[in-house]
Amino acid sequence: MLNAWSGGDASALDRLTPVVYAELHRLARRNLAGEREGHLLQPSALVNEAFLRLIGDAPVEWANRAHFFAFSARLMRRILIDFARAQDTGKRGHRSPHVDLSSIHDVAAAHTLSIDFLDLDAALEELGRLDSRQAQVVELRYFGGLENAEVASVLGISEPTVVRDWRVARAWLYDRLLPPKATA
Numbered sequence: 001m002l003n004a005w006s007g008g009d010a011s012a013l014d015r016l017t018p019v020v021y022a023e024l025h026r027l028a029r030r031n032l033a034g035e036r037e038g039h040l041l042q043p044s045a046l047v048n049e050a051f052l053r054l055i056g057d058a059p060v061e062w063a064n065r066a067h068f069f070a071f072s073a074r075l076m077r078r079i080l081i082d083f084a085r086a087q088d089t090g091k092r093g094h095r096s097p098h099v100d101l102s103s104i105h106d107v108a109a110a111h112t113l114s115i116d117f118l119d120l121d122a123a124l125e126e127l128g129r130l131d132s133r134q135a136q137v138v139e140l141r142y143f144g145g146l147e148n149a150e151v152a153s154v155l156g157i158s159e160p161t162v163v164r165d166w167r168v169a170r171a172w173l174y175d176r177l178l179p180p181k182a183t184a
Contacts, residue, residue, distance in 0.1 A: 002062040013055065024050055024072060027145050031076060041083050049079050066150040073144025077121070080143075084117040123176045127169060134169040137162055 001019075004012035028043035028050070053075055062068045128135035133155065140151045148166070152159045
């Protein structure tokens with residue numbers, strides 16, 4: 001259906017919309033799960049914005065389902081970062097959405113790390129300069145909700161490589177995003 005839609009088949013978009021919308025909604029709920037109650041950007045609004053941008057942009061030749069959702073993950077990341085920047089009123093973190101990274105497995109379970117999307121974006125940009133593949137793995141896993149096999153397919157690497165990159169990138173991000181310890 002993705003290829004038919006890319007080829008201009010309007011009826012394919014009609015058949016594809018409920019499937020894509022449901023998956024985007026799942027990703028949006030996951031991305032906004034750590035937000036405070038009453039947060040201005042709700043999952044439905046994020047999905048609507050992402051969907052409008054997907055169907056409004058120039059047609060893309062989708063390689064497969066994983067490619068489509070990898071693109072969607074990056075798009076949602078951009079929307080969340082743009083929203084955080086618009087909400088930030090000078091004081092770092094003021095009214096900015098917060099991401100709860102405590103749900104990332106194998107990372108210091110005793111600590112809960114809540115950071116804003118602007119900090120996460122800056123850290124991912126920095127990680128991307130150090131190791132672009134690790135940054136892509138984080139983006140696909142965290143924002144895209146893709147499984148290791150799907151990430152491997154999108155990036156053209158082996159699944160064990162994805163597992164290693166994910167483990168190293170999570171540890172690096174955790175260290176990078178930890179608030180500095182106060183010295184007494």
